[in-house]
Amino acid sequence: QVQLVESGGGSVQAGGSLTLACVASGLPSDNCITWFRQAPGKEREGVATIYTGSMSVYYDDSVKGRFTISQDNAKSTVYLQMNSLKPEDTAMYYCAASPGFRYAATCPANQYEYNYWGQGTQVTVSS
Numbered sequence: 001q002v003q004l005v006e007s008g009g010g011s012v013q014a015g016g017s018l019t020l021a022c023v024a025s026g027l028p029s030d031n032c033i034t035w036f037r038q039a040p041g042k043e044r045e046g047v048a049t050i051y052t053g054s055m056s057v058y059y060d061d062s063v064k065g066r067f068t069i070s071q072d073n074a075k076s077t078v079y080l081q082m083n084s085l086k087p088e089d090t091a092m093y094y095c096a097a098s099p100g101f102r103y104a105a106t107c108p109a110n111q112y113e114y115n116y117w118g119q120g121t122q123v124t125v126s127s
Contacts, residue, residue, distance in 0.1 A: 002026040002116045004095050009121030012085055020080040020121060022095030027116075029053065032098040032107030033078045034114060035069065037091035037123075044094075048080055049107045056105035063089075085125045092120045 008020040022033065030053035038044040048069040049058040057069050068081040078095060096114035098107065108114070 002097065002099075004097060004116055004118035006093065006095050006118040006121040009093060009123045011124040011126065014086055014125055014127050016085050016125070017081070017083045018085065018123060019082065020093055020095075020123075022078045022080075022118060024076050024078065024095075024097060027076075027097055028099050030099070030101045032102060032114075033069075033071070034096050034098075034107065035078075035080045036094045036096055036111060036114075037089075038094070039088075039091040042091075044111055046109055046111065049109075050078060051102055051105040051107050052078075053101065054105050058107065082123070085123075087125050087127045090123060090125050092122050094118055094120045 003025045005023045034046045034049040036044050036046050047060045047063045050069045066084045071078045095118045097116040098114045
């Protein structure tokens with residue numbers, strides 16, 4: 001049984017930092033793990049992806065240079081280090097998994113290609 005559990009959300013002032021964690025269980029060794037976020041009234045968007053088979057990473061332009069996605073295989077955890085936070089980063093953050101080998105580490109961007117989701121963790125950035 002696959003389970004994803006997020007933690008680490010909270011409230012910070014603009015310019016602050018938070019680190020989100022996604023503990024995964026029941027997944028194979030090769031997965032695309034993406035952090036998505038959804039703000040009220042907006043569509044869910046992917047912000048950072050890691051392919052666990054090669055640790056290849058991808059970032060949306062809105063977070064590039066500020067967010068870092070990483071994995072700790074020993075802890076079965078994927079992290080999202082978020083620095084220089086902005087009010088527009090306020091959203092519910094979800095980690096999602098799309099298991100399986102990916103040729104050339106090409107992970108999907110479409111949320112509907114992710115089979116497993118965590119419950120979400122709220123990030124609020126005040127100005």
